Amino acid sequence: MITLNINQKNYEADVNPDMPLLWVLRDVIGLAGTKYGCGVAQCGACVVHLNGEAVRSCVTKVKRAEGQKVVTIEGLSEKGDHPLQKAWQEIDVPQCGYCQSGQLMSAAVLLRENPNPTDKDIDDAMAGNLCRCGTYLRIRKAIHLAADIQRRGS
């Protein structure tokens, strides 16, 4: 039995300790907001926060998360009102939307560590999140807007 703290709730999961965290989140706990993309840490669709870091849950064994704090897209904010989520809606970033939870979780780490990112900072932070619809320019624009919303504290 593995004890997990996900989005500030405790869960007990009777799973193989080597099972990828992504499988546990989606198939065992039922949090399906995090997506499966490539399964080999190449695309970023499965990014969740593990103790605040943007880990790729498809290659993170669940035993690494035992007793640690996991945050998924469902727990990024209580009411879906994280500055990034507001900006994403404002700019209407997604096209198909499949990669967007991973994009948001990566961007959230960037904004926490750098409240005023430049285009280059955004590229450095987001280079590991692929979007087959090519929404990169809207993502960059939305991150700048989110930084602005965060600065204004609204």
Add this chain to the structure above:
Amino acid sequence: MQKKLKNKKALFLPIKTITVLIIVCFLVGIISSSFETKSDFASANSNRKINKDSVESVKAFMQVYKVLMSPRCMNCHPSGDVPLQGDDSHVHTMLPKRGKDGKGVYAMKCGNCHQPENLPGLHKPPGNPNWHLPPADMKMVFQGKTPRQLARQLMDPKQNGNKSKEKLLEHAHDALVIAGWNMGEGRALPPMSHEEFVKAWTTWIKKGAYAPK
């Protein structure tokens, strides 16, 4: 005339005596030096560091160089700020940046993909609990270095992570160095075993850490 000759004889005799005395003293010195104890001899030798051997040292370093320039070592000692990847040492896909501490930046930190252990399967991200590049303030670049440049860099504490000779000798047994021989499926190993590498590394340093010309 006879008086002059007598005076010359008087002068000649003391010079002869002095010469003989000098020779005797010299012989006494040589004989007495042979009575040095064994430990005196050993310590005199160690002070002179006769273990140094530039030929052996350089020969060993050329073995070391082959390992350090293999993808398993060089890929994380790139000349730029992005690590290299694969047996062909191409620039790492996704362009993860070194960051200040060598552990990446923002959402692109090494440990986000590289787990504490290798993952099963071909070309999956290799793992280590301490996965990182050298830090931004001491990049310890291997890529593009000649044997001479690399040897000199490795022995310079200002470029080698402030390591003394003793620390360098220990470094051959560092967990991340050893990990170079266990990088997961689908990756070529360095050109010799870790044991052979340690032997060459130790010989290079103990024989004087000479840089090839």
